[in-house]
Amino acid sequence: MDTKTLCDGILDGQRRALSKAITLVESARADHRVQAAALLEALKAAQASPREALRIGLSGTPGVGKSTFIESFGMALVREGLKVAVLAVDPSSARSGGSILGDKTRMELLSREAGAFIRPSPSQTELGGVARRTREAVALCEAAGFDVVLIETVGVGQSETVVSEMSDLFVLLLAPAGGDELQGVKRGIMEMADLILVNKADGDLKAAANRTRADYAAALRLLRKRPQDPDGFPKALAISALQEDGLAQAWAEMGTLADWRRAQGHWARTRANQNRHWFMEELRLALLAQLTQAGPVRDAVARLGDSVASGTTTPALAVQSALALLHP
Amino acid sequence: MDTKTLCDGILDGQRRALSKAITLVESARADHRVQAAALLEALKAAQASPREALRIGLSGTPGVGKSTFIESFGMALVREGLKVAVLAVDPSSARSGGSILGDKTRMELLSREAGAFIRPSPSQTELGGVARRTREAVALCEAAGFDVVLIETVGVGQSETVVSEMSDLFVLLLAPAGGDELQGVKRGIMEMADLILVNKADGDLKAAANRTRADYAAALRLLRKRPQDPDGFPKALAISALQEDGLAQAWAEMGTLADWRRAQGHWARTRANQNRHWFMEELRLALLAQLTQAGPVRDAVARLGDSVASGTTTPALAVQSALALLHP
Incomplete structure (x- = not known):
């Protein structure tokens, strides 16, 4: 498909066009990058006021019931008439090999909904690349008219920050637990949470989930007050994804928070800062990519590397030669 | 001092020239970088067969007696007629503020020796910059005729890999401890160790140190067999830096290991790979530095960042504009 057809198809909400476009932004090929940039720009140009989804980042260590939550929560939103996209940032997926096949089977109901779109994790281990692809996939989903984009990550490493x-x-x-343990969640992740959901508040674990919720609510109030949090936030709720308990309240709290941030200007400011951040990140990646992409620069750099390795020249001088090659 | 004077002074073993040269390589100023590269190249050109020191990386969490070890071990080498330089890689030193003044006072005897040279940590928090400076300082110390260069790091973060x-x-x-705890040392660091020294094998802790030594020796034999390790290595020894016990044996083991690696070709291969690695690292840093160094590129990139932040353009297209600026 050419850029024009893709652009029209996405704006028309066609799933096939969206899928193809995401595959395009996931490609590292230089010509694909150029086409992807043109597509994203065309989508922007075609919208007088750009469509905005609520982008919800979701994290949780394995075993807390993330798939069940996405399935139940996503279905609840779809039943309200909302269009929901699910994307994943998982730099380890290529290694574990699991989630690529698994994403659709673990959200069986949601994946069959016309109003839902589930995209497996890109199969690449490098976090920088995964981040760019996911960010651009989010932009594509917004242009395709999705109301909510859920961006899921496993609770390890730096992917939460991304x-x-x-x-x-x-x-x-989170899962129900003693209040004195952080369930393998790093403190930094706790600090970026806008909403904590203690899952599995059902059956035997209900009391524990409510206790855990109260513990975290108290701890959060003590720990933090950020300018982007209205009174009473960050909140902790006990939910049961399995029994679909508390999902409506969770969605209502998200709405309250989003509305307040929009009214206070935090929303626009955060998106502006995020855009600037991603531009600089991409520029860094693009500069470094010159060194590894096949071509005369890479070959010349490899030869300079050989002379440095053999001791013929010093790293410092070789760097100056390489820079001269890159900026003739 | 001009490059020629610095070069001659270093090759003549003059401490003042060495100090000035290290200050030069520690500078981030563009003209200093050019002069530093010229100096390193001149030093290489002036030596028919380049002087090589034994470069010993030294790591250990705070409290294991690293300063006492460097003092005792350094003094032992100096007494054998060897010239010893001590450098530090500590990306956090600028924050803690401690080691800059502290390095010489915590190695009081060694710092007064004519055959020893102690250089405080460069006062910069960015690990990439600290790494390049330290690596170039090592090269300067080798050219100045030092036989041993001790490169010290605190046992945190990625500085051990560097x-x-x-x-x-x-x-x-390491300090004496129960065999089942890793003393805050990451497994990856354990895996890069060529020699483990359990310090404080004196007084009340002597028995514990010997037990810890035996535990680690057994664990190391089970865990690893690397091509660069001869039979019996990696070794674990119990020493007392305070009572100067076991230091001669530690030095002898280092010699055995170094000789074997030289004979087997590992030494030359490792140095070649390290040189190539540092060249690529420096090149990456130099490319990224273009974005933050004052000048027309940085200003244009900042303007592009503004249009991305305001939503006037997409990150993807702005990256292409920025790359076009960098490679007109």
């Missing part, structure tokens, strides 16, 4: 840098709200999913 | 990438041997200093 996800929070592309989200309007960051939701942390 | 130090091991510029060392011939990596020594891990």
Whole structure:
């Protein structure tokens, strides 16, 4: 499909065009990058006032019931007539090999909904690349008219920071536990959470979930007060994704938070800062990519590397030679 | 001092020239970088067969007695007629503010020796910059005729990897402890150790130190067999830096290991790979530095960042405009 056809198809909400466009932005090929940039620009140009989804970042360590939550929460939104897209940032997916096939089967109901769109994790281990692809996929989903984009990540490494840098709200999913343990969640992740959901508030675990919720609510109030939080936020709620309990309240709280931030100007400011951040990140990646992309620069740099390795020249001088090659 | 004077002074072993040269390589100023590259190249050109020191990377969490070890071990080498330089890689030193004044006072005897040279940590928080400066300082110390360069790092973050990438041997200093705890030392650091020294094998802790030594020796044999390790290595020794016990044996083991690696070709191969690695690292830093160094490029990139932030253009297209600026 050419850029024009893709652009029209996406704006028309066609899933096939959206899928193809996401595949395009996921490609690292230089010509694909040029086409992807043109497509994103065309989508922007075609919208007088650009469509905006609520971008919800979602994190939680394995075992907290993230898939069940996405399935139940996504279905609840779809039943309200909202269009929901689910994307994943998981730099380890290529290694584990699991989620590529797994994403659709673990959200069986949602994946069959016409109003839902589930995209498996891009199969690449490098976080920088995954981040750009996911961010551009979010932009495509917004242009395709999705109301909510859920960006999921596993609770390891730096991917939470990456996800929070592309989200309007960051939701942390926890399991019932003793209040004195952080369930393997890093403190920094706790600090970026806008809403904490303690899942599994059902059956035997209900009392524990409510206790955990109260513990976190108290701790959050003590720990933080950020300018982007209205009174009473960050909140902690107990929910049951399995029994679909508390999902409506969670959605209402997200709406309250989003409305307040829009009214206070935080929303626009955050998105502006995020855009600037991603531009600089991409520029850094693009500069470094020159060194590894096949071509005369890479070959010359490899030869300079050989002379440095053999001791013929010093790294410092070789760097100056390489820079001269890059900026003749 | 001009490059020629600095070069002659360093090759003549003059401390003042060495100090000035290290200050030069520590500078981020563009003209200083050019002069530093010229100096390093001149030093290389002036030596028919370049002087090589034994570069010993040294890591250990605070409290294991690293300063006492460097003092005792350094003094032992000086007494054998060897010239010893001590450098530090500590990306946090600028924040803690401690080590800049502290380095010489905590090694009081060694700092007064004519055959020893102690250089405080460069006062910069960015690990990439600290790494380049330290690596170039090592090269300067080698040209100045030092026999041993000790490169010290605190046992946190990624600085151990950086130090091991510029060392011939990596020594891990540990305190006596139960065999089932890793003393806050990350597994990756354990895996890069060529020699483990359990310090404080004196007084009340002697028995515990010997037990810890035996535990680590057993664990190391089970865990690893690397091509660069001869039979019996990696070794674990119990020492007392305070009572100067076991230091001669530690030095002898380092010699055995270094000789074997030289004979087997590992030494030359490792240094070649390290040189190539540092060249690529420096090149990456130099490319990214274009974005933050004052000048027309930075200003134009900042303007592009503004249009991205305001939503006038997409990150993807702005990146292409910025790349066009950088490569007209």
